[in-house]
Every structure is written in structure tokens, then in C-alpha cells.
Amino acid sequence: MQNFGFVHRYWSYRVGLLSLSLFIAAIMGCGPSHPPTYPVVGKVVFENGEACQLGTIEFRSLDHLVSARGKIEKDGSFKLSTWEPDDGAVAGKHQVIIQQMIITEDLSFAAHGHGPRVNPRYGDYATSGIEISVEPVGKNEVTVTLKLVKGK
DSSP states (O other), X not given: OHHHHHHHHHHHHHHHHXXXXXXXXXXXXXXXXXXXXXXXXXXXXXXXXXXXXXXXEEEEESSSSOEEEEEEOTTSEEEOBSSSTTOOEESEEEEEEEEOOOOOTTSOGGGOOOOSOOOGGGGSHHHHOEEEEEOSSSOEEEEEEEOOOTTO
């Protein structure tokens, strides 16, 4: 009879662990714990139609505490990423900034082909003035148009 007690305690322990595991899984949920994202692609151009040739673009959601970022390619195009590469941004209204860092001190003049510079005001959420809405649909395609820096 003593072996029966051991077997009973063993199975009770296993059933208890299984129940606890299922309870924790139910509380935590099975899906992602962040809001869904929607693909966002676009282009950054200057008011004269010329593409912004380098930099990064960032969308900051006004509804969620999350940002999406993308690299601006030579032709001005970008794809946003929030949680995973190219997954886009969360739905809703976003403030937008464009940041550009150009280090030319060690480059020859001929290698300075980076196009117009982005006005530093576009690199700060307080002064950018750009807002874009991301729709909860297939692909969002946007164009961000920047004013040229005066006198440059």
C-alpha cells in the first residue's frame, strides 16, 4: 500500500503542475502583447521634387507609446519597422521626424553627393510639424515633403 501513496502523490504533483501551467498560459494569453502593425512604405522628397538621399525617418504614435523607424534610401524611399523588420507601424495618428547626419570632413569634395540637407527642425518632434495617419488596412503609401533650407 505504501507504493500506492507514492504513485498517488507523483500523479497529483504532475496534475498540479499541468493545471498551474495552463492557468499561467491563460492569464498571459497566446498572442502578441503589443498592438498590430500595418505596412508603411513611402518616399521623402524636398519641395523641388528632389529625393532626400539619406537619413532616417521615425513615426511616433500619438495613441500608443511606440515608434516605427526606417532608413531613407538614395532614391528617398523607406519602409517602416516597429517590432520586426518591415512590419510597418501601429494604426492611428503619428508625429514624424527625419534625422540626417552627414559627416564629410574625411571625404573628397566629389564624394559629397548627398543631395540637399534636411532642415534640423525636422529632426525634433516639437518643431517638425509633420503628422501622418496610418490606416488599419493593407499597405500605407505616404510621401513626406520637406521645405528646403533657405540660403543653402
